[in-house]
Structure formats: structure tokens, C-alpha cells
Amino acid sequence: MATIKDIAQIVGVSCTTVSNVINGKxxxxxxxxxxxxxxxxxxxxxxxxxxxxxLVSNNSKVIGIINHLIVNKQENFMEDPFHSAFIGxxxxxxRENGYYLMLRTVETSDDLQTFLRNWNxxxxxxTGIFKDSFYEELTKLSIPIVLIDSYVSHRxxxxxGLEDYKxxxxxxxxxxxxxxxxxxxxSPMIKENGVLYQRLLGYKQALQExxxxxxxxxxxxxxxxxxxCLRTGxxxxxxNDITALFATADIMAAGLIAGLRQAGKRxxxxxxxxxxxxxxxxxxxxxxxxxxxxxxxxKGRQAAYxxxxxxxxxxxxxxxxxxxxHLVERNSVLTI
Amino acid sequence: MATIKDIAQIVGVSCTTVSNVINGKxxxxxxxxxxxxxxxxxxxxxxxxxxxxxLVSNNSKVIGIINHLIVNKQENFMEDPFHSAFIGxxxxxxRENGYYLMLRTVETSDDLQTFLRNWNxxxxxxTGIFKDSFYEELTKLSIPIVLIDSYVSHRxxxxxGLEDYKxxxxxxxxxxxxxxxxxxxxSPMIKENGVLYQRLLGYKQALQExxxxxxxxxxxxxxxxxxxCLRTGxxxxxxNDITALFATADIMAAGLIAGLRQAGKRxxxxxxxxxxxxxxxxxxxxxxxxxxxxxxxxKGRQAAYxxxxxxxxxxxxxxxxxxxxHLVERNSVLTI
DNA sequence: TTGTAAGCGTTATCAG
DNA sequence: CTGATAACGCTTACAA
Numbered sequence: 001m002a003t004i005k006d007i008a009q010i011v012g013v014s015c016t017t018v019s020n021v022i023n024g025k026x027x028x029x030x031x032x033x034x035x036x037x038x039x040x041x042x043x044x045x046x047x048x049x050x051x052x053x054x055l056v057s058n059n060s061k062v063i064g065i066i067n068h069l070i071v072n073k074q075e076n077f078m079e080d081p082f083h084s085a086f087i088g089x090x091x092x093x094x095r096e097n098g099y100y101l102m103l104r105t106v107e108t109s110d111d112l113q114t115f116l117r118n119w120n121x122x123x124x125x126x127t128g129i130f131k132d133s134f135y136e137e138l139t140k141l142s143i144p145i146v147l148i149d150s151y152v153s154h155r156x157x158x159x160x161g162l163e164d165y166k167x168x169x170x171x172x173x174x175x176x177x178x179x180x181x182x183x184x185x186x187s188p189m190i191k192e193n194g195v196l197y198q199r200l201l202g203y204k205q206a207l208q209e210x211x212x213x214x215x216x217x218x219x220x221x222x223x224x225x226x227x228x229c230l231r232t233g234x235x236x237x238x239x240n241d242i243t244a245l246f247a248t249a250d251i252m253a254a255g256l257i258a259g260l261r262q263a264g265k266r267x268x269x270x271x272x273x274x275x276x277x278x279x280x281x282x283x284x285x286x287x288x289x290x291x292x293x294x295x296x297x298x299k300g301r302q303a304a305y306x307x308x309x310x311x312x313x314x315x316x317x318x319x320x321x322x323x324x325x326h327l328v329e330r331n332s333v334l335t336i
Numbered sequence: 337m338a339t340i341k342d343i344a345q346i347v348g349v350s351c352t353t354v355s356n357v358i359n360g361k362x363x364x365x366x367x368x369x370x371x372x373x374x375x376x377x378x379x380x381x382x383x384x385x386x387x388x389x390x391l392v393s394n395n396s397k398v399i400g401i402i403n404h405l406i407v408n409k410q411e412n413f414m415e416d417p418f419h420s421a422f423i424g425x426x427x428x429x430x431r432e433n434g435y436y437l438m439l440r441t442v443e444t445s446d447d448l449q450t451f452l453r454n455w456n457x458x459x460x461x462x463t464g465i466f467k468d469s470f471y472e473e474l475t476k477l478s479i480p481i482v483l484i485d486s487y488v489s490h491r492x493x494x495x496x497g498l499e500d501y502k503x504x505x506x507x508x509x510x511x512x513x514x515x516x517x518x519x520x521x522x523s524p525m526i527k528e529n530g531v532l533y534q535r536l537l538g539y540k541q542a543l544q545e546x547x548x549x550x551x552x553x554x555x556x557x558x559x560x561x562x563x564x565c566l567r568t569g570x571x572x573x574x575x576n577d578i579t580a581l582f583a584t585a586d587i588m589a590a591g592l593i594a595g596l597r598q599a600g601k602r603x604x605x606x607x608x609x610x611x612x613x614x615x616x617x618x619x620x621x622x623x624x625x626x627x628x629x630x631x632x633x634x635k636g637r638q639a640a641y642x643x644x645x646x647x648x649x650x651x652x653x654x655x656x657x658x659x660x661x662h663l664v665e666r667n668s669v670l671t672i
Numbered sequence: 673t674t675g676t677a678a679g680c681g682t683t684a685t686c687a688g
Numbered sequence: 689c690t691g692a693t694a695a696c697g698c699t700t701a702c703a704a
Contacts, residue, residue, distance in 0.1 A: 001453060003681055014691045019683060029689065047453040051396065052681035054387040055696045065439075084420035091439050100455070101439045103401075103427050117337060117383040119436070226616040258620035280562040284594035286622045339697055350675045355699060364673055388697035391680045676703075681696105688691080 002044035010044075011036045022048065050100075060120040061098055063307060065090065066112065067105040068126065068134060082249075082277055082296050083127065086148070089300025090125065090307075097308050099123075109137035116143070123307050126150065130191050144310030146303045151193045158306040159320040160299055164195050167292040167325040168202025171246045171274045174290070174327055176210045179336040180244035180272060183207070186220045186232060186256060187248035199248050199276065218242070226255050233259015236271070243336060244272040250279040253289055257332070261286075268334035278328050288330035298323060338380035346380075347372045358384065386436075396456040399430055399643060402448065403441040404462065404470060418585075418613055418632050419463065422484070425636025426461065426643075433644050435459075445473035452479070459643050462486065466527050480646035482639045487529045494642040495656040496635055500531050503628040503661040504538025507582045507610045510626070510663055512546045515672040516580035516608060519543070522556045522568060522592060523584035535584050535612070554578070562591050569595015572607070579672060580608040586615040589625055593668070597622075604670035614664050624666035634659060 008015045021037045054060040091101045106112045129150040145157045175183050185203045190196045204214050222232035233256040247253035253275030257267050278293035302321050344351045357373045390396040427437045442448045465486040481493045511519050521539045526532045558568035569592040583589035589611030593603050614629035638657050
């Protein structure tokens with residue numbers, strides 16, 4: 001394993017010079033030396049030791065992508081296809097810029113602290129953060145933090161979000177415009193000022209514009225998992241006061257459709273449904289799902305750009321980016 | 337940021353002693369000193385600097401999980417829900433044992449080498465490796481490597497696999513037993529001795545047992561993506577020589593069902609179909625999908641166990657584990 | 673039972 | 689233009 005020392009010896013210069021050349025601080029090194037050093041680096045297949053760098057420079061090139069175990073201890077944080085899609089995009093962008101991604105699950109902010117100091121972690125990604133004590137601890141950290149899908153705002157952090165409110169509004173309005181008046185909102189547990197809360201507000205706004213009263217029995221909770229959605233679909237089928245459904249995720253919508261169908265209801269003839277995300281699954285449900293589109297890759301990429309800007313101390317034009325949504329019309333909504 | 341030195345100073349011992357206590361080599365340290373050191377560690381919130389450790393011990397606690405960009409440069413390696421599911425399981429198991437997971441995409445074996453030396457990577461996970469030049473380079477590495485879903489075998493590596501052959505056999509036999517004689521095999525590109533190749537062999541074996549000739553026009557290729565599956569579904573619908581389909585992944589089966597349906601064919605009335613994986617999606621297709629079950633979490637866990645055994649130099653009872661499959665019957669296969 | 677000191681690979685400071 | 693040298697935090701002979 002070649003080191004800077006080896007190179008220095010072979011070329012006949014000092015470590016300093018080699019280091020300078022490697023780090024582009026070669027203003028004061030002769031072109032000849034530079035060439036020789038670079039040649040030798042290639043020849044020996046020299047690769048910098050990041051640990052050594054990290055040790056001396058108090059920073060690593062390690063970025064953590066953190067899964068905070070909160071509610072569901074069992075949950076495997078890769079299971080949401082949307083989640084994993086943008087992790088890929090983050091990795092790609094970061095890698096192209098010389099950074100490394102560590103995947104890490106933490107339970108407490110102490111866990112996180114330990115992890116950070118273990119590796120001198122340079123930056124952190126989080127998704128779906130809420131204003132809780134864990135969040136409060138985050139605000140105290142001095143490294144760049146990029147939050148995804150989190151309705152919290154702090155001067156130390158960047159946010160990549162989505163037009164959730166608009167998405168909820170568009171979805172609901174679409175149903176309303178198709179004559180629906182009894183529209184249920186189906187989502188996992190809604191936390192104050194989270195993504196789902198915003199979508200709910202959009203839902204309410206649309207109803208209000210159409211002078212439809214907001215009824216709590218129309219706001220349904222279901223897990224993201226298939227079992228829960230099937231069950232909820234069956235429950236909805238058993239009621240007769242619902243003509244349309246807005247589900248806050250395509251995978252939920254797909255499960256609901258199945259649950260409704262298994263209970264003898266047809267979509268969209270009996271019940272219309274609209275989803276959220278525009279995952280590829282929405283093209284293969286029966287019927288193909290009308291849904292609110294968002295771009296997972298773009299989300300990851302924007303998050304990574306924010307991170308890079310902060311890491312390289314570029315001044316940010318903005319601390320927040322809200323990605324657009326739009327409605328994609330397929331065949332799961334029928335006019336009544 | 338507290339260091340070993342700080343602790344040593346406060347307690348009034350040397351760094352050596354602190355280090356020994358931390359590393360459990362405290363046989364020759366008085367109980368009193370140990371207690372004092374541990375107290376101080378807690379008090380200062382001392383956390384070991386992994387870079388420093390790595391530097392001096394020529395190993396890190398970093399395990400790489402590698403995505404090898406081969407064919408499809410665009411591909412986002414998190415997109416396969418199955419893939420991402422077991423990554424979560426790997427992270428959990430490794431973390432509980434003091435290791436860290438780095439996610440990394442590489443294009444060439446040089447990329448990989450660089451990555452390994454950057455961080456003194458201790459071990460590596462790969463999925464879907466084939467006997468190619470990249471693989472040849474892998475065999476030369478001296479760190480533990482765990483291969484998942486890869487039909488290559490090497491004394492340096494461990495394998496976590498699946499009864500792919502049996503899965504292919506069971507699926508096909510199931511169709512045969514339901515009276516089907518014109519059964520198509522639909523999969524992505526089949527590489528010599530990969531997972532899909534084994535499933536194909538199982539398919540062929542079943543056909544042979546039923547004295548059905550193997551016809552190349554029954555072996556169809558489609559990508560894992562929705563577009564490709566929809567297209568293939570439509571193509572199959574246009575032929576009239578196929579009564580049943582074996583798709584090598586549930587997400588493909590789901591796409592095929594949609595493609596068939598959109599082309600006016602009903603499943604299973606017109607065409608029966610069987611999938612592979614038993615992802616949760618198989619419960620919400622219409623009809624619910626008969627499929628071959630495998631356990632993604634278990635795959636990840638077993639892979640992590642192998643890694644841990646190798647890392648801690650435990651002697652392995654076996655270098656390979658083949659996880660079982662079984663058929664899950666739902667409603668996508670009809671007797672004819 | 674504990675301490676000293678060298679060294680891991682790199683960067684930074686400062687002197688030549 | 690280039691080189692010594694110290695320092696980063698930790699482990700490990702070896703010494704006491």
C-alpha cells in the first residue's frame with residue numbers, strides 16, 4: 001500500500017511537496033516535479049488514506065444518511081420504495097464530488113452523537129423530521145444538515161420539500177371536479193406539521209372552496225403496509241358514505257384498491273381513488289392510478305446539491321427548495 | 337471532543353491504561369482504576385475516533401455494500417424493492433456488532449480498489465455477481481466478501497443464495513399440474529449461471545418431467561421496469577400460443593398482468609401467471625399473485641452473519657447458505 | 673499494575 | 689520552490 005512517503009522517496013522530494021501536489025497547492029512546485037510525482041502516483045497506484053486525512057483535518061468526507069427509529073422499532077427503513085429511490089440519487093451525486101455515504105440507523109440523539117464523533121461525520125441527511133426532542137438536538141449540531149420532507153425550519157439546516165399542500169389540494173379538487181362530495185382522506189398517522197399534515201390541509205382547502213363541510217369521519221388512518229391497506233379498503237367498502245378516496249401514497253392506494261375489490265367494490269365505478277407519488281406501480285394498478293407526481297431522483301439530487309454547497313461553503317441563494325407536483329390523470333377517477 | 341489523553345490526565349493514568357480498559361484488555365488494571373476510567377469516559381462523553389483507530393490498526397470497521405454498474409449506467413441500485421429490503425437488514429445486524437455500512441457504486445474494479453484503500457474497508461457485500469473480469473479481480477482481494485444471489489464460488493467468499501432452481505421448478509410444475517402445456521418463461525437478460533439461469537433450468541426440468549418440449553419462443557426477455565413489462569404483456573396477449581406465464585420477479589408479474597389486461601386478456605381466465613419473490617405487491621395485484629416466496633430480511637441477516645463470522649475470524653461451518661423457497665398459492669393460476 | 677515512546681499517513685506551519 | 693517537523697488520536701511493544 002503506497003503512501004505519500006513512498007512517493008516522496010522515489011521522486012526524491014519531501015512528503016510536503018507530494019502532499020501539496022496531490023492537493024493542488026502546486027503553485028510553488030516546478031512543473032517537472034509535479035509531473036514526476038503524478039507519474040509515480042499512477043505507477044504505484046497510490047490512493048490517499050482517508051483516515052489519516054480525517055485525523056489531521058478534523059473532517060472526513062463521510063456523509064451520514066440517518067434513519068431515525070422512532071415509532072416502529074421493527075421498521076426497515078429501506079422498505080419505502082420512494083425512500084430508497086432518492087438514496088440512490090444522493091449516493092451518485094455525492095460520490096461524483098468525492099464524498100462517501102454511510103447508512104446508519106439511530107435510536108436516540110446520543111446514538112447519533114456517538115456516530116458523528118466516531119467518524120468526524122461531515123454532514124447529515126434526514127427524512128421526515130418533526131419538531132421533537134430529537135430535532136432539538138439536531139439544531140445544536142454544527143455540521144450541515146439537509147432535511148427531506150420535513151416541515152421544520154432552522155437556520156442551520158437546508159430543506160428539500162415538496163408542494164405537499166398543493167398536492168393535497170390538486171388531488172382533492174380533481175375529485176371534486178368530477179362530482180365527488182364524499183371524499184375520504186387516507187393516510188398514515190398525521191403528525192403536526194409533517195408532510196401528511198400539509199396534504200391534509202390541501203384537502204381541507206379544496207373542500208372549503210367547494211363549500212363541503214370537513215367531517216372527521218372522512219379522515220382515515222392506515223399504515224403503509226399492505227395488510228393495513230387491505231383492511232382499510234374493506235372497511236371503506238362496508239360504509240356507504242364514501243364515493244372517492246385520496247390516499248397519501250401510491251402504495252397505499254394500490255392496497256386500498258385491492259381491499260375494495262376484494263370486498264366487492266369496483267374502482268372507479270363504485271369508488272374513485274387518487275394516489276400520491278406517481279411511483280411506477282401507479283401504471284399497473286387496475287385501473288391505472290390517477291395520482292400526484294413527484295420526482296424521487298430529483299429530490300435526492302437537490303438534497304445532495306444543498307449538502308455540497310454547504311460542505312464547500314458556497315453561499316446559498318436559498319435554504320429551501322420545494323419541488324413541484326402535478327396531477328397525472330389515469331383511470332381511477334370517474335365522474336359522478 | 338474528549339480524547340484518551342484527556343481521560344488519562346483526569347484519572348491520573350497513562351494513555352495506555354485508558355486504551356487497555358477501553359479495549360477490554362484490563363486484566364492487569366486495578367478494579368479501582370477501571371471504574372474511575374469508565375466514569376470519566378461517561379462524564380466526558382468520550383467516543384473513540386475511528387479514523388485514528390483505523391490508521392494504527394490497518395482496519396476500519398467499515399463494510400462496503402457495493403453496487404456494480406455494469407449494463408445499465410442509469411440504473412439506480414436502490415430501485416429494486418427486494419434489494420433495498422435486505423440492505424436494511426444488513427445494516428441492522430452489522431450495527432449491533434460495531435460495524436459501519438458504506439454504500440458505494442463502482443464502475444470498475446479500479447474504482448473499487450481505490451475505495452477499499454481509501455478507507456481500509458474491512459469487508460464487502462455484492463449482489464448478483466457473475467464470472468467476469470470484475471469478479472476475477474474480486475477473488476484477489478484478501479478481505480471478507482459475501483456474495484448474495486451469485487452463482488460463483490470461491491474459497492475467499494461466502495454466498496447467500498436461494499433455491500432458485502427449485503423455485504423455477506416449483507413454479508413451472510404448479511402450472512403444469514394445473515393443466516398448462518404452453519408456458520412462457522419471462523425474465524430479464526439471463527446470464528450464464530446467474531439466478532435467472534437457475535430458475536430457467538428449474539423451468540426446463542419441470543417441462544421435461546411432463547414430457548413437454550422446450551421451445552425457445554417460450555423464453556421471453558423483458559426488463560424489470562414497468563414500461564418493458566407492459567410492452568411484453570401486450571406482446572404475449574397478441575400471441576395465442578401461451579396459456580401460462582412464469583415471471584422471475586413479482587414486480588414483473590404485476591407489470592405483465594397489467595399489460596395483458598390492457599390488451600384485453602384476463603388473468604387467470606385467459607392466461608395464468610406465477611411470480612417470484614412474494615413481495616407485498618403480490619397480495620394486491622388483481623388477481624392476487626401465486627408466487628414463489630423468499631425472505632429478503634433473512635437474506636440480509638444471513639449475509640451479515642457470514643460477514644461477522646469472517647471478520648471475527650470464527651471458523652465457518654459452511655461457506656454457503658441456500659435459503660428455502662416455497663410456493664404461495666393465491667389466485668393467478670387457473671386449471672385448464 | 674502501569675508508563676514511555678514509537679508509529680500509523682496525512683497536513684500545516686514555518687523556515688530555508 | 690522545497691523541506692523539517694509537529695500534530696491529529698490511538699494502539700502496542702517494551703520497560704519499569
